[in-house]
């Protein structure tokens with residue numbers, strides 16, 4: 446096996462999670478922007494979804510760095 450140095454599957458997974466969360470926030474925000482411009486109907490609970498998605502993103506970010514600190518697998 447010639448794994449590149451620092452290749453940690455767990456870290457990869459956490460990074461992927463974080464990426465997914467960021468993408469979801471971006472998607473929700475663009476929906477909100479479209480609603481503000483009047484090009485899309487304002488969906489109920491969008492603000493709540495954005496708030497939740499942001500909280501998840503922060504949590505994913507924290508998990509990622511917590512893993513880096515605990516594992517030192519950069």
Ligand SMILES: [Zn+2]
Pocket residue numbers: 453454455456512516517518
């Ligand atoms: Zn690791």
